[in-house]
Amino acid sequence: MTRTLTSMLIVLFSVLALANGSYLYPQFYDRSCPQAKDIVRSVVAKAVAKEARMAASLLRLHFHDCFVKGCDASILLDNSGSIISEKGSVPNRNSARGFEVVDQIKAALEKACPQTVSCADILALAARDSTVLTGGPSWEIPLGRRDSLGASFSGSNQNIPAPNNTFQTILTKFKLKGLDIVDFVALSGSHTIGNARCTSFRQRLYKNTGNGQPDLTLDQSYAAKLRQNCPRSGGDQNLFFLDPVSPTKFDNSYYKNLMAKNGLLSSDEILFTQNQQTMEFVKQYAANQELFFQQFAKSMVKMGNITPLTGKNGQIRKICRKVNS
Numbered sequence: 001m002t003r004t005l006t007s008m009l010i011v012l013f014s015v016l017a018l019a020n021g022s023y024l025y026p027q028f029y030d031r032s033c034p035q036a037k038d039i040v041r042s043v044v045a046k047a048v049a050k051e052a053r054m055a056a057s058l059l060r061l062h063f064h065d066c067f068v069k070g071c072d073a074s075i076l077l078d079n080s081g082s083i084i085s086e087k088g089s090v091p092n093r094n095s096a097r098g099f100e101v102v103d104q105i106k107a108a109l110e111k112a113c114p115q116t117v118s119c120a121d122i123l124a125l126a127a128r129d130s131t132v133l134t135g136g137p138s139w140e141i142p143l144g145r146r147d148s149l150g151a152s153f154s155g156s157n158q159n160i161p162a163p164n165n166t167f168q169t170i171l172t173k174f175k176l177k178g179l180d181i182v183d184f185v186a187l188s189g190s191h192t193i194g195n196a197r198c199t200s201f202r203q204r205l206y207k208n209t210g211n212g213q214p215d216l217t218l219d220q221s222y223a224a225k226l227r228q229n230c231p232r233s234g235g236d237q238n239l240f241f242l243d244p245v246s247p248t249k250f251d252n253s254y255y256k257n258l259m260a261k262n263g264l265l266s267s268d269e270i271l272f273t274q275n276q277q278t279m280e281f282v283k284q285y286a287a288n289q290e291l292f293f294q295q296f297a298k299s300m301v302k303m304g305n306i307t308p309l310t311g312k313n314g315q316i317r318k319i320c321r322k323v324n325s
């Protein structure tokens, strides 16, 4: 693209962004840090080559960031002064990971373009790159998020759905963030990669809510296998693949698993068992990977647009773990 065309597009996007009150647009760094996207991708690629699970961990960080105070990198702040880190919340403690990779990305970006690329945008880009690197769809990311000056420990505990929440509770938590039932089904497809700890699904194996019996929407031979390494007590941190069929490949096997009663988390299986509408989507995505990929990309853009800080709000952190002094 010629320079003038690029400039015209940037002006056009800025005007459009101003008009609808949001300032995010894909070309945000085209002039201020043209290497930004390449730098993020190359650090993510190295990290994922070293450990395949890192793709899943980075994808999840963006989700846990966006559901708390919007996509503002609040999840990356460590404890200090008045800040109670979101890293210690129930959904994140002993669970959220990938922070060192984000540090590496930030260090590389600070070298190339000091105080230009936000940590919130790093999370959005790393989530996309992680999806692509594991075989999933790609999408263009509106950029220009800025970083928060604080965190919300309580928001992290309250807004992020728990694996044993009811269907309605999870749907409500999505709706509170401007996401709908389609986003709920499509974004849950992230569980086609990555791991979960025994503590996140133990209840299903032994004493489920209601009748105190094992959850019969979980295939019973699969449940028996899970019990071997997820005992009634102890082994809380033992790890299991969310999608045992292809744990490091971003594909639609997650939805096929749900249809075979092989969804690991209760929050996964209920998409097929508790609601007619989501059941239809599960069937469609299981039958048509391309359809899943298209919706996933759309829903990721939507999630990435949850109340970002823009313009003069927030800051561009120099180190993602702390606010600038």
Ligand code: HEM
Pocket (backbone or CB within 6 Å): 053, 055, 056, 057, 058, 059, 060, 063, 094, 095, 096, 097, 161, 162, 163, 164, 170, 184, 187, 188, 190, 191, 193, 194, 195, 196, 197, 198, 200, 242, 265, 267
């Ligand atoms: C629909 C409600 C959701 C619930 C209840 C939920 C819950 C969970 C739980 C309990 C784990 C395992 C954590 C652990 O045991 O340490 C997990 C892992 C994961 N979640 Fe979700 N999740 C949801 C939606 C999402 C969304 C929207 C995304 C991304 C867009 C996502 C991406 C992931 C990924 C990639 C992992 C694996 C992480 C790793 O291996 O490090 N989840 N989720």
Ligand SMILES: *[C@@H]1O[C@H](CO)[C@@H](O)[C@H](O)[C@H]1NC(C)=O
Pocket (backbone or CB within 6 Å): 162, 164, 203, 209
């Ligand atoms: C969900 O899991 C949490 C943590 O294990 C537990 O304290 C809570 O009682 C469970 N809720 C229901 C409704 O089973």
